[in-house]
Each structure stands twice: as C-alpha cells, then as structure tokens.
Amino acid sequence: xxxxxxxxxxxxxxxxxxxxxxxxxxxxxxxxxxxLSITIMAGVLMIGAFSFSYSFMMGMAFEELGRMYLLLxxxxxxxxxxxxxxxxxxxxxxxxxxxxxxxxxxxPVKTSHVVASRVLQLYVMNxxxxxxxxxxxxxxxAIQVNPGVLFYLFFLMTLxxxxxxxxxxxxxxxxxxxxxxxxxxxxxxxSVVFTFAVxxxxxxxxxxxNGDQQELADMGAGLGDAIFKLYPLASVYVDAVCSYRVxxxxxxxxxxxxxxxxxxxxxxxxxxxxHTGLMTSHSGSRYTMKPLQANSAFKxxxxxxxxxxxxxxxxxxxxxxxxxxxxxxxxxxxxxxxEKLGVVLNIPQLSEYLSTLSPLVVSLFVVLSCxxxxxxxxxxxxxxxxxxxxxxxxxxxxxxxAVNLTITLxxxxxxxxxxxxxxxxxxxxxxxxxxxPVLYACYSAMLGxxxxxxxxxxxxxxxxxxxxxxxxxxxxxxxxxxxxVVPAALFMLLRSVNGNLILLGYGILMAxxxxxxxxxxxxxxxxxxxxx
Amino acid sequence: MLTIKHFTKSYKGGKKAVDDLSLVxxxxxxxxxxxxxxxxxxxxxxxxxxVLDFEEGEIxxxxxxxxxxxxxxxxxxxxxxxNPDLYDxxxxxxxxxxxxxxxxxxxxxxxxxxxxxxxxxxxxxNLGDMISSYSHGMKQKLAIISALIHEPKLLxxxxxxxxxxxxxxxxxKTIMAELCSSGGAIFFSTHVLDTAEKICNKIAIIKAGQLIxxxxxxxxxxxxxxxxxFMELIDND
Numbered sequence: 001x002x003x004x005x006x007x008x009x010x011x012x013x014x015x016x017x018x019x020x021x022x023x024x025x026x027x028x029x030x031x032x033x034x035x036l037s038i039t040i041m042a043g044v045l046m047i048g049a050f051s052f053s054y055s056f057m058m059g060m061a062f063e064e065l066g067r068m069y070l071l072l073x074x075x076x077x078x079x080x081x082x083x084x085x086x087x088x089x090x091x092x093x094x095x096x097x098x099x100x101x102x103x104x105x106x107x108p109v110k111t112s113h114v115v116a117s118r119v120l121q122l123y124v125m126n127x128x129x130x131x132x133x134x135x136x137x138x139x140x141x142a143i144q145v146n147p148g149v150l151f152y153l154f155f156l157m158t159l160x161x162x163x164x165x166x167x168x169x170x171x172x173x174x175x176x177x178x179x180x181x182x183x184x185x186x187x188x189x190x191s192v193v194f195t196f197a198v199x200x201x202x203x204x205x206x207x208x209x210n211g212d213q214q215e216l217a218d219m220g221a222g223l224g225d226a227i228f229k230l231y232p233l234a235s236v237y238v239d240a241v242c243s244y245r246v247x248x249x250x251x252x253x254x255x256x257x258x259x260x261x262x263x264x265x266x267x268x269x270x271x272x273x274x275h276t277g278l279m280t281s282h283s284g285s286r287y288t289m290k291p292l293q294a295n296s297a298f299k300x301x302x303x304x305x306x307x308x309x310x311x312x313x314x315x316x317x318x319x320x321x322x323x324x325x326x327x328x329x330x331x332x333x334x335x336x337x338x339e340k341l342g343v344v345l346n347i348p349q350l351s352e353y354l355s356t357l358s359p360l361v362v363s364l365f366v367v368l369s370c371x372x373x374x375x376x377x378x379x380x381x382x383x384x385x386x387x388x389x390x391x392x393x394x395x396x397x398x399x400x401x402a403v404n405l406t407i408t409l410x411x412x413x414x415x416x417x418x419x420x421x422x423x424x425x426x427x428x429x430x431x432x433x434x435x436x437p438v439l440y441a442c443y444s445a446m447l448g449x450x451x452x453x454x455x456x457x458x459x460x461x462x463x464x465x466x467x468x469x470x471x472x473x474x475x476x477x478x479x480x481x482x483x484x485v486v487p488a489a490l491f492m493l494l495r496s497v498n499g500n501l502i503l504l505g506y507g508i509l510m511a512x513x514x515x516x517x518x519x520x521x522x523x524x525x526x527x528x529x530x531x532x
Numbered sequence: 533m534l535t536i537k538h539f540t541k542s543y544k545g546g547k548k549a550v551d552d553l554s555l556v557x558x559x560x561x562x563x564x565x566x567x568x569x570x571x572x573x574x575x576x577x578x579x580x581x582x583v584l585d586f587e588e589g590e591i592x593x594x595x596x597x598x599x600x601x602x603x604x605x606x607x608x609x610x611x612x613x614x615n616p617d618l619y620d621x622x623x624x625x626x627x628x629x630x631x632x633x634x635x636x637x638x639x640x641x642x643x644x645x646x647x648x649x650x651x652x653x654x655x656x657x658n659l660g661d662m663i664s665s666y667s668h669g670m671k672q673k674l675a676i677i678s679a680l681i682h683e684p685k686l687l688x689x690x691x692x693x694x695x696x697x698x699x700x701x702x703x704x705k706t707i708m709a710e711l712c713s714s715g716g717a718i719f720f721s722t723h724v725l726d727t728a729e730k731i732c733n734k735i736a737i738i739k740a741g742q743l744i745x746x747x748x749x750x751x752x753x754x755x756x757x758x759x760x761x762f763m764e765l766i767d768n769d
Contacts, residue, residue, distance in 0.1 A: 286660065287656060287659040289650075292632070292642060292643055294629075294632065294633060297636070307621055307622060308619070308621055384583055384616075385619070388583050389635070391634050
C-alpha cells in the first residue's frame, strides 16, 4: 500500500509546478509561485462563493418543499456525473502515456499498485471539484436543517468516496477504449474517435433519462425520483448522510473501495499488453527518396504543430471537447426548439436570452478549446530544435496560435450557421454571434500562448501534466472564464441597456485586447522564448 | 568563425557556471572542448548557439553578435545537443524537410544532401518511419543529418559520438574533416579523449567554469597523451 502512495506522491509533486514552487531558491520563481497561488486561491474562493450561493438558492426552494435532502442528492449526482465525463477523456492518458513508464515498471512494485497510483491521480484531480461543490452544499444543508452530529461524521466520511466510483467507471471505459485502440495501427486516432463517441452517447442517454420533461419542471413531485433514476447511488448516499443509515453508509463506501481494488487488480493483468500496443510504432524500413516540397518557415512550423496536435490523443481529447460539445449543442437545437427547452428548464424567457447570450455561450466552448496554453510546454525536450533555428520567435509563437484557430474557427462557422437558423436571430444578433466567438478564439489562443511562455512546464513525464495539470492551463482557463463573466455580469447589471449594444462595446474592447496581445507577441516574443 | 569574449554565465543564486571564458575558433578548426561533468561545457555551447541567454561577455559567429542578431547567426550554425530529442510524431523525412524549411534550403539542395548524408549513415530506408520507432543511435544519426543538410559554416556538437555505432562514428569523423577542409569550423565537446586527440587541431580544457588550458592540440598536450594532461590538470588544485 505504501508503494501506491509513494507513486501517487511522485506524480502529484509535478502537478501545477508544486515541487518547483516548494524547492526554488530563486526570488523571481518564488514571486511567480506566490502570484500563481494567489490566482488559484482567488479562483477557488470565487468558485466556492458561487457554489455556496447556488446551493443556498436551491436550498431555499427545497426547504419550502420540505425536501432539503434533495440538495445533497442533486449536488452529489452532479459531482459524480461531471467527474465521470471529465475523467473519460483523461483516463487513457493518465493510465498509459507517461515517459517514465519503463522506470516505474522496472521497480519492484506490483503492476496493480502502479495502476492504483494512476487511478488515484485521477481521483485527487477530481477531489478538488467534489470539495468545491459538496462542502458549500453540506454547509447550506447544515444551516437549514440543523442536523445531529452523525450528519457531520457521515458527510465527511462519504465526501472522500463520492468521486471514486464515477472515476472507476470512467477509467474502465478509458481503459477499454485504449485496449481496443491498441489493436489497431492508428491507435491514437481510434482512441480519440471512440472517446468522443462514448461521451456523446452518454450525454444523449442522460438527456433521454430526463425524457419526461414535465417531471423535471415539476419541482414538488418527481425531481427526487429523476435524480435517483439518473444516478441510483445518490439514493444510497442520501440514506446514509441524511437518514444516518449505517448499512447504506457501509454499502456506499464498500462499493467504492471494492470497485477500486478490483479494477486495479483486473487492469494489472493486461496493463503491459495495452501499453505495448499503444506505444508500438510500426516501421516499414523501405523508404526511397522522393521529391520533397519546400515551404516557408511559418507554413513548416504550422504543419509541424498541426501534426503534433493530432498525434496526441490526450491533446485532442482535452482541448477538442469544447468544439465537440459546441457541435452537439448546435445540432441538438435543431431537434429541440429553444422555446421547448425554456419550458423544460422552467425559464420562460430562455429563447430571448439565448439569442442575445448565445455569442457568449459559444465563446465559452471556444475558451474550453484553448490548445496554445500547453503548446509551449509540450515542446518539452524538443525545445532546442526551435530555439536553435534561424526563425524569428514570434513566427513560432504565431504558428501555434494559427493551429488553435484552425481547430476553433471552422466549428464556430458551422455552429453559427446552425444557430442562426434554429434561433432565428436578427441581423445584428447574427453578426455578433459570429464576431464575438471569433474574437474569443483569437483572444484565447494568444492569451494561452503568452501565459504558457510565462509559466512553462517543460520537464513533464506525462503529456497530461502539461495539457491538463499545468499552471499555464489553469491560469489561462481562469482568465478565459473571467473574460466571459464580465459581459455576462454587465447583462445582469445593465438590464435597461440593449444587450446587443453591450456585446458590441465588449467586442470592441476584446478586439483592442487581441491587437495588444498580437503586438506584445511581435515585440517581446523573442525575449520570452529565450527565457524558457 | 566563432569568437567568445569574456563569457560569464551565472545561475540563479549567484553561482558562476562559466567564468570569463574567451576563445577563438577559426575557419578550418576542429576545436575540442573538454571538461568533467558540470564543468560548464554544455552551458558554453548552449550560449554559443543562442539557446541560452547570458548577460556578461560577447559571442560572435562570423563577426555577428549572437545577442544582437540571433537569427542571422543561427542560419550559419548547426547544433546537436548531447541527447537530441526529436519530434516523435514526425517521420524521419518529414523532420528533415521541416529543418530544410526552417533553414530555407532550396528544394534541389535538400534532396541532394538528404540523399547523400542519409546514405552515408545508412538511414535512407528508415526515413519513412516515425521517429518514435527509431533507436537512440538512429535518432542521433538523424540529428546529425539534419545538422548537415543546410551546409553550416559552424558545426557545434555536444558529445556527438555518444550512441553512435563504430561505422557511424567513423562516418561522422570523415564528414567533420571534409567540412573543415572546405572552410567550415567545428566546435564540439567530448569525453572521448582519444578521439579528440586524433581529430582536433585545437583543444580547450574547462574546469569549474574556467578555461585552464587552450591552444593547438600539440601545445596543450606536449609530449604526453591528452588523457594524461587532462587528468593532471583536473587533479591539480
């Protein structure tokens, strides 16, 4: 068991530059670490406060109905479902793709312990989200219900296990996808396609589970049933925490632990075979010289970066998910009208909100698809090739921006066409629905690469560390969300002002910020690159 | 070809990795750079090729400052680090073509030179394979070929013989001699003292960031072997 912890600790130390921050003696690095910690803390506090106020508002409604336990049931189900979806596309990368595989596997450690340590890494990543959602919800429940001591005890005990089972389920799917993909030559691309297909199927499946729309709209009668139908374990959880049923508590914890142990043991039997299948390159050794095509430096860098992007299943899955979701949403709206959706969600003015706010909703998916925030980190040990090449560094940086735009702009264009058709927007809304997401695509791509140049993570052993757990990705994500929260808040605060006018003004501001960042890359790109 | 004047590089915390190093590599030179682990060889080499920023001193390539015009300097340099990590997601030929594009090598020249050097290193048949399938030695050969296809004036190599099989090492030595006889220059670090003694016309020995001996190979080693001189210089202190 101690080996599982040792291996997990080794991986966690490289997360978010933790070990570097703890051991650096350089004052500049310390300042950077402090600034980063403050940014993360501010982000956590902001999300925590938002989570609390959301729980509080829901709690008020449930208290009126006399069914406060539904608050914990919903939050627990949401945490589990979000944990599941965000783990499916990370699972394969965390389980199988890491550079120190040979070193780790040569150690006198059981394979099942190596697997367990990889799953625990996924668990810890999800635990933060669980705490951010469940702790405020628990606090609201405690304030409203004033429960006995057992509640606190059972609540804290189950808190650690809520996310375990969804992660195991997601990891099983991730491992299965890897196992199937490892048998094919183009294993990485097959893995990407399978994962996206599974995610879309599950999403559509969960929508269908809520098919009885009136049930969701009717808060009093069937919401509890709907939640328990969607995620049956929520009922066991509520029994344990709110009704203090010890048998449910034991069942809940035992099921989670048993699933974890069984999964680690079973995967261990095929672990090496899957890894070998995924990592084996096919070599023909029959090449004869053919005419070559000469390109400009920018074009060469662009195609190199594009190949890099599509060569990594982790990279595509983690940054492409936003674009896939955007397409799914745009296509779904063809079948469910915004008016109908408004009835389902009990928001009468949803149709009106959607046509005004949809540029920001589309932009949210764009911000989720920032490939540049890890593009510099992903150069890793290859960085010397670019550093020693006779190409201006802004050209290199802008080639990374161009790849991000290649991923986002076509999807923005397609979803724009679908959305203006389904939402029947006016000409002004239609223009804004295209221009604002395009501006966000430029903003997000340039912001990502600048933040990554300032906060590089070049010494990774697993790509996922750079793609998902690096400080640059976290900071650009937070800054991206802040840039979306501002106009959304303006909408709320300035209700009397025309929404299009607010978006137009904000669009001009975003265009100015983009121009500023482009200029910054042109002027300071060389210096930033040399400091890596 | 390469002039290093009073180059000093301090790392965070104030420790000097290289202290006031000056040397000149002229056209036709094969200049060996020797020192024990952590002596400052790689730091110097990384500064020469414009990969590492530095504050004190000056480094010029063919009369151009690497600080003031790095792009122009790099166009004349080829660099191979001690453990060249290449893009695993590209095939060998894609990587060479990519380097050809960055160094603006004409189509005809790159085809000719890729053919020439990949035949010399017996790598042509593997150029269509992904680099991820290459062995360490094959990656080393590919890195060397990529360094040669843009006909550099100055070849800077960090431990170039590590990982090469005897045939490839011999090929590299022959190519190094050819490059210098045609007016180029080579500056390389090595721990293989026998090889350095045989192929270098100039040697520099660095210890704890300071140059403790430099000049023609004959001057540095005198009547002893290079290994004896190196051990004596390193042990004395």
